[in-house]
Amino acid sequence: MKPTLLLVDDNEEILEFLETELNEKYTIVKAMDGEAALELLRQEVIQLVISDIMMPVMDGFELCKIIKTNFEYSHIPVILLTAKNTLQSKIQGLEIGADAYIEKPFSPEYLQVQIANLLMNRAKIKEYFVSSPLVHIKSMAHTKTDELFLEKVNEAVYANLEDAALDVEKLAKLMNMSKPTLYRKIKSISDLTPNELINITRLKKAAELLVEGKYKIYEVADMTGYGSQTNFGRNFLKQFGMTPTDYLAMKQAKALSNDPPE
Structure with missing residues (x-):
């Protein structure tokens, strides 16, 4: 079975672009703000979240913070996408537990590698635990x-x-x-x-x-x-x-x- 990714962005074009780039290797579910994303997390088994930061209702920082402190979701890797390329913004993202931080515009190939690495590293850690x-x-x-x-x-x-x-x-x-x-x-x-x-x-x-x-x-x-x-x-x-x-x-x-x- 393909891993399921949750894409979160208030821009429909970006969501469609990401889905097109990723749907060959992954099952895709989409949300347009943090609150809608949390609702999907309650309904679906999600392996990784890719979220924009600047969104209405609930932004990406708040979504990431909730995921990383919530008992049921804290294991899920989060990649934050943002046009904000200030150092302070990056520090904030990492402080709340983001696993990766990618600036827009970004290369789809770079995003693919980040996703694959995060999922593969977790798989290796699990394998090491069960065999040692x-x-x-x-x-x-x-x-x-x-x-x-x-x-x-x-x-x-x-x-x-x-x-x-x-x-x-x-x-x-x-x-x-x-x-x-x-x-x-x-x-x-x-x-x-x-x-x-x-x-x-x-x-x-x-x-x-x-x-x-x-x-x-x-x-x-x-x-x-x-x-x-x-x-x-x-x-x-x-x-x-x-x-x-x-x-x-x-x-x-x-x-x-x-x-x-x-």
Whole structure:
């Protein structure tokens, strides 16, 4: 599926121009001011926002500020377009959390590269998180709001690690959120379902415990909510490309190689 972009500008010609340039690679939705854009954000799953700054009703600065401080939208990258090329204007845009700032007139090719880079960087960060045993969940956060949310998810899962039945419904209750809101937020930040994120969080805690060297593999499996060492080993291998035994051996070998000579 093509990523969905939200274009916001009070000039219909510019909206049509942008749509023509971008609709081959992206699904496009359009709004003519910030308030209309917020309404679309409530209705659609948006991957990136491109907004003009000077608009009636609600300008681009205010829209960007709301997006970056709103729990449900703070993960969405925002590109601001403007004819205002003063340094102060650029600083203001970056201070409220804009991910990129492009002056009009601009090259469509330059805009395409900015969009692709923002989406690709986020995809790389997500991939790094899911494939690396000791990388913290916060690595996926792009805003303070997202960071606080991900930390809260992590704490909720850690506090209930031994509960093999922990799932999205239980996690939603622990987070004091509705199931659909939790699902949408986790999916949009991490590209994972809540149950997948719960499983990865278990496995990452297991990797930490293995590195500590205080527990046998079957004990770690027990402590992280897996019914058996076999089930744990299968999940670990699928997620990180190595068995718990191989992972432990790799970490021990690395520790020995880093020991100072006697």
